Amino acid sequence: MRIIAKDLICGEADQKLLELLRSELEPLPRYTLWLCGEMGAGKTSLVRAFLYSLGLSDRTPVVSPTYTIMNEYKVGSDWYAHLDLYRASQGFSLDELGVNDIRPFKGILVEWPEQAGEAEMLPPTHKIFIETISMEERSYTFAACD
Numbered sequence: 001m002r003i004i005a006k007d008l009i010c011g012e013a014d015q016k017l018l019e020l021l022r023s024e025l026e027p028l029p030r031y032t033l034w035l036c037g038e039m040g041a042g043k044t045s046l047v048r049a050f051l052y053s054l055g056l057s058d059r060t061p062v063v064s065p066t067y068t069i070m071n072e073y074k075v076g077s078d079w080y081a082h083l084d085l086y087r088a089s090q091g092f093s094l095d096e097l098g099v100n101d102i103r104p105f106k107g108i109l110v111e112w113p114e115q116a117g118e119a120e121m122l123p124p125t126h127k128i129f130i131e132t133i134s135m136e137e138r139s140y141t142f143a144a145c146d
Helices: 015-025 043-054
Strands: 002-010 031-036 070-075 078-084 105-111 126-132 138-144
Touching (some): 015 031, 015 043, 015 138, 031 043, 043 070
Parallel strands (some): 031 105
Antiparallel strands (some): 002 138, 070 078, 126 138
8 A cells, every 4th residue: 555645634625635636536547445434534525525626516415325325426527436335234236236337437435345345345446544633624644555
């Protein structure tokens, strides 16, 4: 794992953080970002800020896919999948969900990736680790999985 940024302290909508994510991820033809952090760490908030920074209309709600498991967003000509696998259980299937073949997703953003189990794990190209410091600040460590 190659560390891109370590202990970057800011809020989830911080322009430096969003630019770092865009500059590392968006040149890739396809990527899978694991969002790692405790409950309430701000994983969905970071996904929301990131998608808006890519040009998603701020009239499009970006909400947690805890109950739907996956939400899809189109930004320009690119599709993004936002998954929350917290409720994934025995019998869960990424193929049934359509992640691998429903669309050519440019970005797959995964909360609670380890919950899917080894057979259904989406291998990450990148991981971001989020630690809560205060209501306004988090510590982010961003890494490439080369």
